[in-house]
Amino acid sequence: MQNGDILRRLRADAELLKTLELMGPHGQLDSRGDKKLREVAGFCEVILRYVRSFLAKKNRLRIADFACGKSYLGIVLLKLLEELDGKQVDLVAVDTNEQLIEKCRNIAFALGLKRVRCVAGRTLEFESEEEFDLVVSLHACDSATDEAIAKGIQLGAALILAVPCCQNQIRGQIKNGPGLRPMAEFGLIRYRLANMLTDALRAQFLKSAGYYVEMQEIASPRLTPKNLCICARRTRRGKRPGADVGYKALKSFFGVQPRIEKYCPGIITEEEL
Numbered sequence: 001m002q003n004g005d006i007l008r009r010l011r012a013d014a015e016l017l018k019t020l021e022l023m024g025p026h027g028q029l030d031s032r033g034d035k036k037l038r039e040v041a042g043f044c045e046v047i048l049r050y051v052r053s054f055l056a057k058k059n060r061l062r063i064a065d066f067a068c069g070k071s072y073l074g075i076v077l078l079k080l081l082e083e084l085d086g087k088q089v090d091l092v093a094v095d096t097n098e099q100l101i102e103k104c105r106n107i108a109f110a111l112g113l114k115r116v117r118c119v120a121g122r123t124l125e126f127e128s129e130e131e132f133d134l135v136v137s138l139h140a141c142d143s144a145t146d147e148a149i150a151k152g153i154q155l156g157a158a159l160i161l162a163v164p165c166c167q168n169q170i171r172g173q174i175k176n177g178p179g180l181r182p183m184a185e186f187g188l189i190r191y192r193l194a195n196m197l198t199d200a201l202r203a204q205f206l207k208s209a210g211y212y213v214e215m216q217e218i219a220s221p222r223l224t225p226k227n228l229c230i231c232a233r234r235t236r237r238g239k240r241p242g243a244d245v246g247y248k249a250l251k252s253f254f255g256v257q258p259r260i261e262k263y264c265p266g267i268i269t270e271e272e273l
């Protein structure tokens with residue numbers, strides 16, 4: 001499937017878009033709905049590439065969408081995987097906002113999707129006996145992305161794909177980092193530096209946990225600057241001693257305390273560099 005095919009396919013599915021409230025009842029797609037649709041379509045393209053490369057042999061996929069909001073991403077992904085790839089998908093959609101979760105339930109019901117479970121609660125508190133194949137998260141605010149990554153590791157997910165939103169947790173800390181003041185005194189530079197640093201730390205944390213990590217863009221930066229996707233796949237070798245060297249070096253250089261380490265204990269070893 002070529003770039004843009006998924007967007008065209010989704011745009012043609014008025015019933016789905018109306019039920020998701022991305023499209024108005026008379027078929028109108030306003031700029032907000034169109035932007036979200038493009039983000040979701042771009043993210044789904046990346047996810048489908050990973051699923052086809054690394055989970056091709058699995059006919060049944062267990063997927064979690066953390067900080068799901070109205071579950072645009074999870075539900076669109078479920079439909080694409082079922083319709084295009086013939087997979088059977090069990091989707092769990094989790095969000096702290098109970099009203100949004102109620103909406104997710106109504107959407108799943110209206111679309112006749114029986115294998116969707118919507119859970120109101122914090123990602124970090126989500127518990128499951130079963131392993132998950134894929135964990136996805138789109139624009140989970142601030143450290144909610146760290147929760148999604150941490151929970152993905154704890155659930156043994158083969159693939160974890162997260163497109164972060166705001167990176168405030170680290171931004172507040174780098175201002176005082178050693179030697180960084182001449183750079184970080186400029187608000188916009190500090191903002192961009194924090195975004196890159198936070199996502200690099202997340203990637204290094206995933207590497208420490210035994211994942212191979214790449215960065216992809218889900219859309220043009222002109223559509224959204226929040227377009228970076230952290231794509232992680234669990235390696236066969238798993239967690240190896242010394243794999244956390246990159247994480248520790250980065251953390252120490254910038255003098256920051258990333259929250260992800262607290263959310264997922266046991267990944268970073270105690271010894272000093």
Ligand SMILES: C[S@@+](CC[C@H](N)C(=O)[O-])C[C@H]1O[C@@H](n2cnc3c(N)ncnc32)[C@H](O)[C@@H]1O
Nearest residue numbers: 067068069095096097122123138139140141144
């Ligand atoms: C910007 S919205 C993104 C929603 C959706 N993924 C999307 O792209 O449309 C962020 C969502 O994260 C949820 N959220 C924030 N912190 C959370 C946490 N710790 N656990 C689960 N959900 C959380 C909020 O309730 C909100 O719905």
